Amino acid sequence: xxxxxxxxxxxxxxxxxxxxxxxxxxxxxxxxxxxxxxxxxxxxxxxxxxxxxxxxxxxxxxxxxxxxxxxxxxxxxxxxxxxxxxxxxxxxxxxxxxxxxxxxxxxxxxxxxxxxxxxxxxxxxxxxxxxxxxxxxxxxxxxxxxxxxxxxxxxxxxxxxxxxxxxxxxxxxxxxxxxxxxxxxxxxxxxxxxxxxxxxxxxxxxxxxxxxxxxxxxxxxxxxxxxxxxxxxxxxxxxxxxxxxxxxxxxxxxxxxxxxxxx
Amino acid sequence: xxxxxxxxxxxxxxxxxxxxxxxxxxxxxxxxxxxxxxxxxxxxxxxxxxxxxxxxxxxxxxxxxxxxxxxxxxxxxxxxxxxxxxxxxxxxxxxxxxxxxxxxxxxxxxxxxxxxxxxxxxxxxxxxxxxxxxxxxxxxxxxxxxxxxxxxxxxxxxxxxxxxxxxxxxxxxxxxxxxxxxxxxxxxxxxxxxxxxxxxxxxxxxxxxxxxxxxxxxxxxxxxxxxxxxxxxxxxxxxxxxxxxxxxxxxxxxxxxxxxxxxxxxxxxxxxxxxxxxxxxxxxxxxxxxxxxxxxxxxxxxxxxxxxxxxxxxxxxxxxxxxxxxxxxxxxxxxxxxxxxxxxxxxxxxxxxxx
Numbered sequence: 001x002x003x004x005x006x007x008x009x010x011x012x013x014x015x016x017x018x019x020x021x022x023x024x025x026x027x028x029x030x031x032x033x034x035x036x037x038x039x040x041x042x043x044x045x046x047x048x049x050x051x052x053x054x055x056x057x058x059x060x061x062x063x064x065x066x067x068x069x070x071x072x073x074x075x076x077x078x079x080x081x082x083x084x085x086x087x088x089x090x091x092x093x094x095x096x097x098x099x100x101x102x103x104x105x106x107x108x109x110x111x112x113x114x115x116x117x118x119x120x121x122x123x124x125x126x127x128x129x130x131x132x133x134x135x136x137x138x139x140x141x142x143x144x145x146x147x148x149x150x151x152x153x154x155x156x157x158x159x160x161x162x163x164x165x166x167x168x169x170x171x172x173x174x175x176x177x178x179x180x181x182x183x184x185x186x187x188x189x190x191x192x193x194x195x196x197x198x199x200x201x202x203x204x205x206x207x208x209x210x211x212x213x214x215x216x217x218x219x220x221x222x223x224x225x226x227x228x229x230x231x232x233x234x235x236x237x238x239x240x241x242x243x244x245x246x247x248x249x250x251x252x253x254x255x256x257x258x259x260x261x262x263x
Numbered sequence: 264x265x266x267x268x269x270x271x272x273x274x275x276x277x278x279x280x281x282x283x284x285x286x287x288x289x290x291x292x293x294x295x296x297x298x299x300x301x302x303x304x305x306x307x308x309x310x311x312x313x314x315x316x317x318x319x320x321x322x323x324x325x326x327x328x329x330x331x332x333x334x335x336x337x338x339x340x341x342x343x344x345x346x347x348x349x350x351x352x353x354x355x356x357x358x359x360x361x362x363x364x365x366x367x368x369x370x371x372x373x374x375x376x377x378x379x380x381x382x383x384x385x386x387x388x389x390x391x392x393x394x395x396x397x398x399x400x401x402x403x404x405x406x407x408x409x410x411x412x413x414x415x416x417x418x419x420x421x422x423x424x425x426x427x428x429x430x431x432x433x434x435x436x437x438x439x440x441x442x443x444x445x446x447x448x449x450x451x452x453x454x455x456x457x458x459x460x461x462x463x464x465x466x467x468x469x470x471x472x473x474x475x476x477x478x479x480x481x482x483x484x485x486x487x488x489x490x491x492x493x494x495x496x497x498x499x500x501x502x503x504x505x506x507x508x509x510x511x512x513x514x515x516x517x518x519x520x521x522x523x524x525x526x527x528x529x530x531x532x533x534x535x536x537x538x539x540x541x542x543x544x545x546x547x548x549x550x551x552x553x554x555x556x557x558x559x560x561x562x563x564x565x566x567x568x569x570x571x572x573x574x575x576x577x578x579x580x581x582x583x584x585x586x587x588x589x590x591x592x593x594x595x596x597x598x599x600x601x602x603x604x605x606x607x608x609x610x611x612x613x614x615x616x617x618x
Contacts, residue, residue, distance in 0.1 A: 199480045204465075204477075
């Protein structure tokens with residue numbers, strides 16, 4: 001029975017789609033697991049050498065906007081007290097160094113080696129106490145996904161969409177999709193509140209809450225789309241557009257064919 | 264008066280050709296184009312084309328047969344395993360595709376058959392008169408008169424009048440049941456669960472919030488004290504939802520220097536911590552998209568935007584009123600508490616809401 005089901009499944013036109021989807025999920029989660037382990041090491045105390053190296057990197061790469069002592073200028077905020085978590089999030093996702101001013105800093109290829117990013121984080125966190133990099137135990141995604149889902153829907157879903165597909169804000173800003181965000185970056189974003197995102201400190205969402213949210217976000221990515229192609233999970237706008245363009249368009253074409261004379 | 268009359272007369276005397284505009288109908292504007300010249304189809308001209316078309320129609324019918332058989336096979340072939348949604352999806356998808364092919368094959372085949380092989384001579388059919396002939400009309404009148412005579416409708420006053428009475432009364436029960444739309448919700452729409460001294464609680468855990476827990480730039484989703492407990496029992500769960508729909512609050516801390524507060528509201532905030540109703544004044548969606556640096560609150564439904572630092576005034580979108588502010592302070596232990604209920608009804612406008 002199982003063999004027959006397997007045979008049928010292999011022959012079905014969905015087999016290729018399923019194979020590609022499975023490949024993507026495996027590489028995606030593998031990548032997430034690999035990146036999640038990096039900041040854990042950075043979470044340990046930084047050495048004086050790292051702080052010095054970070055200061056040099058800061059002066060040559062960041063000081064033109066953030067000021068020589070990270071005091072901030074008209075173009076960029078002060079970095080005193082933002083902590084290592086903020087540096088790791090902004091630089092590891094490629095948002096910093098910023099490419100151009102605009103409504104929102106864009107994700108782009110990472111500009112620094114991991115060791116250099118750690119050094120920058122070391123120097124910035126030496127300026128004043130601030131949120132540190134998360135320790136690995138909160139990123140292990142062993143939380144309660146169902147509880148995390150409830151917390152996510154109350155605190156995050158209005159901007160980031162109920163399954164983390166992202167959404168639009170005002171004036172060209174947007175809440176980015178969280179579908180390919182590593183556990184460490186989700187944690188760092190919550191604790192630091194990058195750009196226009198509010199801060200969700202541990203007195204608001206406890207460490208357990210954060211772990212549950214991360215677990216939910218990773219769990220929801222592995223959920224199969226039972227209803228077929230999910231059109232980016234963006235909801236009624238995309239689904240409505242699809243229905244109007246393809247369904248109504250199809251009906252119009254059929255009507256035209258019905259009325260046309262045969263040649 | 265007489266002057267005016269003269270005036271009018273003068274105008275009438277002036278020969279002025281008004282432009283008829285759209286009211287003017289050109290007699291020859293829509294000349295009957297007649298039937299367009301008949302175009303002979305390829306299937307009428309060549310036997311080869313005719314045979315091809317016949318084969319196409321037959322092929323479409325065979326596709327229909329194959330589709331129907333596939334649908335039957337798919338029903339059994341794609342087994343449904345309990346509530347395994349994947350198996351239900353596959354079963355429904357392939358069963359549906361088979362049925363669709365079965366029906367589309369017949370439909371498209373029949374249309375193709377009619378268009379290519381059946382006679383395609385153009386025929387015009389004149390519409391018949393809508394008015395009946397004089398004889399038909401006279402006969403109809405005869406029937407009505409006969410019915411009146413035989414039933415005695417005109418003669419029997421008692422029956423006629425009692426029937427009028429019955430006809431007048433039978434729709435009334437339909438109107439009476441509209442009473443169920445009421446009664447008016449009295450002042451339910453004007454008050455929420457908030458009261459003086461009610462602690463601000465985290466949603467959904469229902470834990471109290473200390474002022475020191477709220478950093479600048481952070482957002483708390485807040486429910487009133489006692490609401491989370493309502494949700495714990497099935498009996499009061501509905502009540503919890505009803506109250507939450509009115510009482511949901513967003514708590515934000517901004518730099519006090521950024522706040523523009525009117526004198527009347529100076530003591531409604533606590534060291535830059537402000538609490539606003541989360542229910543949009545447009546149609547009641549939860550407004551919770553807070554931008555930390557612009558201090559904009561955006562409603563996701565219709566993009567109404569509120570300026571949190573300026574008493575949540577509307578700066579964009581269809582909402583017509585600012586979000587109501589919840590006056591807050593701290594109690595002796597440092598927990599955030601409400602000073603009172605909202606001083607105006609929350610959410611969208613309703614029939615007897617002032618302003």
